[in-house]
Amino acid sequence: MLVLNCGSSSVKYQLLDMADRSRLAAGLVERIGERASRLLHTPQGGDARERTGPVPDHATALKALAGELAADGYGFDDPELAAVGHRVVHGGQRFTEPTVVDDAVLAEIERLVPLAPLHNPANITGIRTAWALNPGLPHVAVFDTAFHTTMPEHAARYAIDVATADAHCIRRYGFHGTSHAYVSRRAAQLLGREPQETNVIVLHLGNGASASAVAGGRCVETSMGLTPLEGLVMGTRSGDIDPAVVFHLARVAGLSVDECDELLNKKSGMVGLCGDNDMREIVRRRDAGDAAARLAFEIYVHRLRKYLGAYTAVLGRVDAVVFTAGVGENSAPVRQAAVEGLAGLGLAVDEARNTAASKEPRVISPEGAEVAVAVVPTEEELEIATQAYALVTTAGDTDGNAVGAAHRNAAGSTGGTSNR
The missing domain is CATH 3.30.420.40 (ATPase, nucleotide binding domain)
Incomplete structure (x- = not known):
C-alpha cells in the first residue's frame, strides 16, 4: 500500500507491506513550487537519499517520488501494489468511511472545498496526479473527519439558527480522525481490553x-x-x-x-x-x-x-x-x-x-x-493504509456493502454510512 498525504506545498508518503505492517519506504517532498524544493527518501534498512532543486508542481513531485520508489524496486506499476491511500482532510457529512475514488467522488470532494479551502484542493491534486500515473490502480480516500461522524447531534450541532446552519453545512466535524481512531484502538489493546x-x-x-x-x-x-x-x-x-x-x-x-x-x-x-x-x-x-x-x-x-x-x-x-x-x-x-x-x-x-x-x-x-x-505513538499513515487495504481486498457482502465491512475490519467500527 502506498499512502499519500498531499499538502499545499508538500507531499508526504509511505510504502507499507501489509503482510506484516512494516514500512518499506518513506519520504517527503517539500517546498513544491519554490526554487529550493527538497525530496528526502528513506528506504527500509537503507540510508536516506536527499535531492534538491526546483519541483514546480505536484505532478513533478509524484513523478520524483515514483522514481525513488522505482530505484528501490517498487513503482506505481508494481503488480503487488494493491492501491494508493490518500489522506483527505474534509469529508463533510457524506463520507463516513474509506471510499474508492471515481469521478463522482472527486466531484463531491471538490464541492466540500469551501469547508477546507487550504487542504482539500491539495488532496484533490494529489489524487488526480497519482491517478494519472496508473489509471487502473484503485485509489482510496480516507477522511480526517470520518471517525468523528459518530458524534450525536447534540454534540455536533452549534446553537445557531438551524436553517442557516443547514444551508451552509455549519456543524462540528472534527479532524485528526485517523490518529484518534488508531490511538484509541491501540490504547485498548495496551490495556488488554x-x-x-x-x-x-x-x-x-x-x-x-x-x-x-x-x-x-x-x-x-x-x-x-x-x-x-x-x-x-x-x-x-x-x-x-x-x-x-x-x-x-x-x-x-x-x-x-x-x-x-x-x-x-x-x-x-x-x-x-x-x-x-x-x-x-x-x-x-x-x-x-x-x-x-x-x-x-x-x-x-x-x-x-x-x-x-x-x-x-x-x-x-x-x-x-x-x-x-x-x-x-x-x-x-x-x-x-x-x-x-x-x-x-x-x-x-x-x-x-x-x-x-x-x-x-x-x-x-x-x-x-x-x-x-x-x-501511544500515532501511526496515521498505517491507519490510512489499513483502512484502504481492507476496502480493496474485502469482497462485497450479500448487499454489496464492501466499504462498510472494510471499515469495520480496519477500525473496529460498526457505525457510519458507506459510500463507493
Missing part, C-alpha cells in the same frame, strides 16, 4: 492539537469543529475564543475577515503568546525563568485540563487518557502538568515512567491507578 468495552480520552498534541472522547470505539465528542481552529491551544491557532473577538477587531482595529482569519490561525496560540511554537524551546525558556514562556505553557495546560474534566463528564467512566503526536509523545513536562491536580478524577503519572525515554506504547500512570495514563 476490547475497543468496544473501553472509554478513552485521546489528546493529539502536535502543532495542531485536538482532543476526543471515545466511548466503546466510537467518537462521541471532539474539540475541533467546523474547522481545525476550535478547541485546544495550538502552535499557531488560538483554539476556543469568544466569536465576538472577531467583531470587536473589525470594529475597533479595522481588521478584515481575512486578517482576522490570519491572526487566529497563524499568529495566535503559542507563537502569539510567546513567539515560539516549539514546545521544547518553550519548556527550556520557562525553566530559565522566561515569564512569557511560563504563561504560555500555563495557558496551554489549563486548556488541556478543562477538556479532560469536560470529557470525563461526557464519558461518565474513563478507562484511559492517552497522549499522542509530537508534543504528546515527547514532552514529559506537558503530560505531568496536564494531569497535575486531577487526582480526584483518578489521574496521575509516575515520574520515572513519564520521563523514561521510549518510542513504544506504554502506561505512565502509577501501578494500580484508577485511570490509566498512557503514551
Whole structure:
C-alpha cells in the first residue's frame, strides 16, 4: 500500500507491506513550487537519499517520488501494489468511511472545498496526479473527519439558527480522525481490553492539537469543529475564543475577515503568546525563568485540563487518557502538568515512567491507578493504509456493502454510512 498525504506545498508518503505492517519506504517532498524544493527518501534498512532543486508542481513531485520508489524496486506499476491511500482532510457529512475514488467522488470532494479551502484542493491534486500515473490502480480516500461522524447531534450541532446552519453545512466535524481512531484502538489493546468495552480520552498534541472522547470505539465528542481552529491551544491557532473577538477587531482595529482569519490561525496560540511554537524551546525558556514562556505553557495546560474534566463528564467512566503526536509523545513536562491536580478524577503519572525515554506504547500512570495514563505513538499513515487495504481486498457482502465491512475490519467500527 502506498499512502499519500498531499499538502499545499508538500507531499508526504509511505510504502507499507501489509503482510506484516512494516514500512518499506518513506519520504517527503517539500517546498513544491519554490526554487529550493527538497525530496528526502528513506528506504527500509537503507540510508536516506536527499535531492534538491526546483519541483514546480505536484505532478513533478509524484513523478520524483515514483522514481525513488522505482530505484528501490517498487513503482506505481508494481503488480503487488494493491492501491494508493490518500489522506483527505474534509469529508463533510457524506463520507463516513474509506471510499474508492471515481469521478463522482472527486466531484463531491471538490464541492466540500469551501469547508477546507487550504487542504482539500491539495488532496484533490494529489489524487488526480497519482491517478494519472496508473489509471487502473484503485485509489482510496480516507477522511480526517470520518471517525468523528459518530458524534450525536447534540454534540455536533452549534446553537445557531438551524436553517442557516443547514444551508451552509455549519456543524462540528472534527479532524485528526485517523490518529484518534488508531490511538484509541491501540490504547485498548495496551490495556488488554476490547475497543468496544473501553472509554478513552485521546489528546493529539502536535502543532495542531485536538482532543476526543471515545466511548466503546466510537467518537462521541471532539474539540475541533467546523474547522481545525476550535478547541485546544495550538502552535499557531488560538483554539476556543469568544466569536465576538472577531467583531470587536473589525470594529475597533479595522481588521478584515481575512486578517482576522490570519491572526487566529497563524499568529495566535503559542507563537502569539510567546513567539515560539516549539514546545521544547518553550519548556527550556520557562525553566530559565522566561515569564512569557511560563504563561504560555500555563495557558496551554489549563486548556488541556478543562477538556479532560469536560470529557470525563461526557464519558461518565474513563478507562484511559492517552497522549499522542509530537508534543504528546515527547514532552514529559506537558503530560505531568496536564494531569497535575486531577487526582480526584483518578489521574496521575509516575515520574520515572513519564520521563523514561521510549518510542513504544506504554502506561505512565502509577501501578494500580484508577485511570490509566498512557503514551501511544500515532501511526496515521498505517491507519490510512489499513483502512484502504481492507476496502480493496474485502469482497462485497450479500448487499454489496464492501466499504462498510472494510471499515469495520480496519477500525473496529460498526457505525457510519458507506459510500463507493
